[in-house]
Amino acid sequence: MPRRTDIHSVLIIGAGPIVIGQACEFDYSGTQACKALKEEGYRVVLVNSNPATIMTDPEFADCTYIEPITPDCVEKIIAREVAQLEASGERGKLVLLPTLGGQTALNTAMKLDQNGVLQRYGVEMIGAKADAIMRGEDRQVFKDLMLEIGLDVPVSGTAHSLEEAREVAEKIGRFPVIIRPAFTLGGTGGGTAYNREEFEELARRGIDLSPVNEILVEESLLGWKEFEMEVMRDRKDNCVIICSIENFDPMGVHTGDSITVAPAQTLTDKEYQIMRDASFAVIRAVGVETGGSNIQFAVNPDNGRMAIIEMNPRVSRSSALASKATGFPIAKIAAKLAVGYTLDEIPNDITRETPASFEPTIDYVVTKIPRFAFEKFSQADPTLTTQMKSVGEAMAIGRTFKESLQKCLRSLEIGRFGLGGDGKPMRVGTELYPDRGELPKDLIRRKLTVPNADRIFYLRHALRQGMSVEEIFQITKIDRWFLTQLRQLVDLEEELATAG
């Protein structure tokens, strides 16, 4: 099927200034989309307020608006472009591609849809429609949808009394559980209960504090393994997985702050295929018509239970990683799919001879490690939580996980040349410990228990100082396979150091 001929111009919304959680990955995806659409002969209209982007270079779009990315501004741009298009007498319409500029672009597009601007000017959203974006973004709607199609999500329920709260806890069947009072400022009064006493206490307080006397009781997935799937879909409903990603850090640390590894390493084929089927079910149910989505899963290491955490109905940070990890240009292909092509009509960038309708398979391991800058923000809490704190990341490719991890640690520009053995001392507060020195056991234990930016280095010290993989697993819930890989690096370091 050829590309759509009813389109004249495509409006792409960029991501604006770089902030934590939204960095240059959206310049990368947006630039790819501009190139891909221009190649197809469309007029590309771009709005982005960030001058330090490739996409705002004059050659990438036919018309670049350096303007604030607000619904009002974009409305004016739409009005101007539509008027110009009408005046020109050329055929075709203006459409909006909202899925390549991160959350900023998505939110702006959604506002324009809600306030009727898109409808007023007859601007169609391509890639993903507003209702699909809403289904993917609204937590409750998404959760209900998942249950409707038979997929698993964290068990939860609302309660207005201690009785009801106990019933929900009963349904969940184990601790910890999370308690969230409804409509309290900043979620005050919520927390995680690790046993029955804490639960009763938190539930009672939560119900009291909530102005509507309501709490949400939810199963905690803390310590479960975390996975991501990068999915693409075309308008003929062909679906492919571009990349599977396994997080080194288990649930509880934001994916952006986690060390991540591609491809997934600890799933049997049976489990992987169930995850693949679920990913397709999600993208279909949410209704992302064309393009890429990122779907996150939590897996219980004890019984394989697979809960869907969330989905991004757009190109994401992980898409950039997956593109570079596999050679499959997700943003570029997403742009081509949005204007009507199907996967089998687009050539594969790497082979040039075979089509893009395939699933990349790799004979290497890709590791991504986040880069933090806590030293620049003395007030910031360096504990890693579900809120993203890293300011950037590095990725490395190696034939084994160990090789890619070592290369990635070197790439971080933090002065380290790998996990250790590089002679670099470790600074803890005001203390300076030599590279091959001993750290206090309680310090190591504390640093393993609470996720932090330097945890990978404390893992080395823990292994060096005789903690077993099993012991570390019980504390961190980092998969034993990853820990064993670190163990091998530590063993090699010892071998080299003692060889003289």
Added chain:
Amino acid sequence: MRAILALEDGSVWEGDGFGACNTTVGEVCFNTSMTGYQEILTDPSYHGQIVTMTCPHIGNYGVNALDVESWRPHVAGFAVREVSPVVSNWRAEEALPDYLERHGIPGIQGIDTRSLTRKLRVRGAMNGVLSTEGLSREEAIERARAFPGLVGADYAKEVTHAEGFRWDEEDAKSADFRIATGAGETGDPRTLRHPLPPADIPIIAYDYGIKYNILRRLRQHGFRVEVVRADASAEEVLRRKPAGVFLSNGPGDPAAVGYAIKAVAELAKAGLPIFGICLGHQILSLAMGGTTFKLKFGHRGANQPVKDLDQEVVEITAQNHGFAVDAASLPADVRVNRINLNDQTVEGIRHRTKPLFSVQYHPEASPGPHDSTPLFAEFRRMIEARP
């Protein structure tokens, strides 16, 4: 334990041995699947082959009693970049090296599997020797050269079950696997399964080296499956009055199984609905009067794009074959309805008037994607549509 892998062209890789202390000879081929080594090892189609995985980390999730595709592993040898020193998966029951040792299969690790794969891609499939018992380079190369190879080899006879059997209607031999949902599910999660429909359509499945997941899928689609040996005659099958016949996957050269081609030609003539997979697809094609040829390097992996020319959709498929059907050789009443998008080779055929169809790939997957599972329902519909 030192190990050596030598190819007939004189190239040699030296590494560490794992699994059994043994020497083995076979055709060396590579598989690009990133998961599913246990299913690959136990797939009878790999009989007589030394398999290397392009994925560098193998053995991470161990092996378990359920993820098997037959009663034992069939590969001649296993070559990988790195075997995991630890097993990390809740379903694991055994470590990969122990499993291979138990079955007398030698493995080699710590070799540059990428250079091996590249060689096989450029030169095509080659014969080789894998030894973990101290064979010299010269000896190993010598023995690789002496190996007659797969062309003309009837391996189906070697892997077919000794006697026919009825596939257990409860599917208990190797239960299908389902994941626990919700917080409330208790009991051993490994035994969770989907309910089965009644087994009401009697069919015969030819076992040229059949994978369990084919039998599981057939059962799940309501077939009552009677498995017969590869050399079962058409009369024997017709005597049992089946509603349809299934032709399985299997190892070796399709042109070498003359007895199977003859039987299938007779069954097709008798008007029975027939569905074939992999070797079964090649045998059906040969029975229709087509020919097969050896591919330079076979399709082995879980990411092969196949286009359904009628529906115009693409399935990502699991494949494992070294031979292919020559499209030009097929008679006019047989139509190619599926092709491989990578090299345009034949992936599926369908008879224009008779209830016959087959695919070169593995709709039962295991390992691999489930995109093509609907083919089993198609077989069922084909049988039900008959008067």
